[in-house]
Amino acid sequence: MADLAAPIAAPVAARATFASVATALRVRYFGTPLNAVITLVCLYVLYKMLPPILGWAVFDAHWTGTAAQCREARSGACWAFIDEKFWFAVFGLYPYELRWRPATMLSLFSVMVGLSLFRRLWSKQLIYGWLAASVLMFVLMDGTFFGVEIFGTQVPTRLWGGLTVTVFIAVFGLATGYPVAILLALGRRSHMPVVKWFCVAVIECVRGVPLVTIIFMAAIMLPLFLPAGMTIDRLFRIQFAYTIFSAAYLAEVVRGGLQGLGRGQYEAAESLGLNYAQKMRLIVLPQALKMTIPAQVNTFIGLFKDTTLVVIVGIFDFFTTLRAALGDPNWMGFPNEAYVFAALTYFILCFGMSKYSQRLERDLSPETRR
Numbered sequence: 001m002a003d004l005a006a007p008i009a010a011p012v013a014a015r016a017t018f019a020s021v022a023t024a025l026r027v028r029y030f031g032t033p034l035n036a037v038i039t040l041v042c043l044y045v046l047y048k049m050l051p052p053i054l055g056w057a058v059f060d061a062h063w064t065g066t067a068a069q070c071r072e073a074r075s076g077a078c079w080a081f082i083d084e085k086f087w088f089a090v091f092g093l094y095p096y097e098l099r100w101r102p103a104t105m106l107s108l109f110s111v112m113v114g115l116s117l118f119r120r121l122w123s124k125q126l127i128y129g130w131l132a133a134s135v136l137m138f139v140l141m142d143g144t145f146f147g148v149e150i151f152g153t154q155v156p157t158r159l160w161g162g163l164t165v166t167v168f169i170a171v172f173g174l175a176t177g178y179p180v181a182i183l184l185a186l187g188r189r190s191h192m193p194v195v196k197w198f199c200v201a202v203i204e205c206v207r208g209v210p211l212v213t214i215i216f217m218a219a220i221m222l223p224l225f226l227p228a229g230m231t232i233d234r235l236f237r238i239q240f241a242y243t244i245f246s247a248a249y250l251a252e253v254v255r256g257g258l259q260g261l262g263r264g265q266y267e268a269a270e271s272l273g274l275n276y277a278q279k280m281r282l283i284v285l286p287q288a289l290k291m292t293i294p295a296q297v298n299t300f301i302g303l304f305k306d307t308t309l310v311v312i313v314g315i316f317d318f319f320t321t322l323r324a325a326l327g328d329p330n331w332m333g334f335p336n337e338a339y340v341f342a343a344l345t346y347f348i349l350c351f352g353m354s355k356y357s358q359r360l361e362r363d364l365s366p367e368t369r370r
Helices: 002-030 033-059 067-073 080-091 100-116 124-142 163-188 193-207 211-225 234-260 263-271 276-291 293-313 318-325 335-364
Strands: none
Touching: 002 033, 067 080, 080 100, 080 163, 080 318, 080 335, 100 124, 100 163, 124 163, 163 193, 163 234, 163 293, 163 318, 193 234, 211 234, 211 293, 234 276, 234 293, 263 276, 276 293, 293 318, 293 335, 318 335
16 A cells, blocks of 8 residues: 555655745735835846846857957857966966966865865864965965975065965965954954053054055065165065964954853863963864854955956056956957956855855754754
8 A cells, every 4th residue: 555655646746846836925025015116116127137048158158269359259258268278368478388376276275175175174174274275375386495496496476466366365364364363353352451451452453454564565665674685575575464464354253252162161271270271272272263154254255356356566456467468469358258257257156155154054053063
């Protein structure tokens, strides 16, 4: 009898599931008159906008060919421009025969990010791995280590560009700024007046001016105050400015987590006989940092997009390199394709960070932890 009932039960279960989904959609989008009006307006806008957008971007687009062929067609996007300038947008002016080095750097970065996504791999070994990978990524890009050639010819930073520079500035800036931010946040809540007011001065002074000003000061004004004969590479000066800026903003996020933690957590840690370092490392900071994951990721995303500001001092990041590619006389006249491609790239990267932060917050939540 069970075998005879199985073919009947399956369609019934499918109909029940479909009915529940339909009911949920009806309640969500047509549950009230206002929701129904908003839903209908959105559907009408999509009906009007989606066909021409898809026609330009997909159906009438030119995926391969030359600029002359795209101009002759006069319809659809010319994605052949992106195909032609893709590697220039990734590597910039980096020497063609040495592009395997930034390609290896990006691959190594992707591997480390992939490993960091799995919580079971979070350990001191992963931190040491990131430190070693960071040094290796720099050596790959520069080609030397403390003046000793490791990977052949040294490539000056003025030839670095494209996505590699964006990744380099964002990764090293956030990686070095994060521990500084924690120290500044702890210092601002310190009971020692000198430490507290020093941290307050650093945070408020940096947060009180735009990033453009700090980059300009690091690139243009800082060399004027250096001793005669002493020079610091421009990209490293920008990296230092980006680190200080990210540390100041992240410090306020961390301080919010520290203030949001109940006083009982501090008292419980003190009752266990833990010293200050143990109390912060084992009890306070893990909870404070977990509480502020959304704010931290929001800051990360904003700082990642702010890397485009380095163009004011002549450093070509991913977006600026794409804009420079529009100056090619053979491929002039396709700015829409360049800007759409840049927007999609930034959206994918930022959306990925956002979704991972949501999953991480959900996994670390006591309500969902198993």
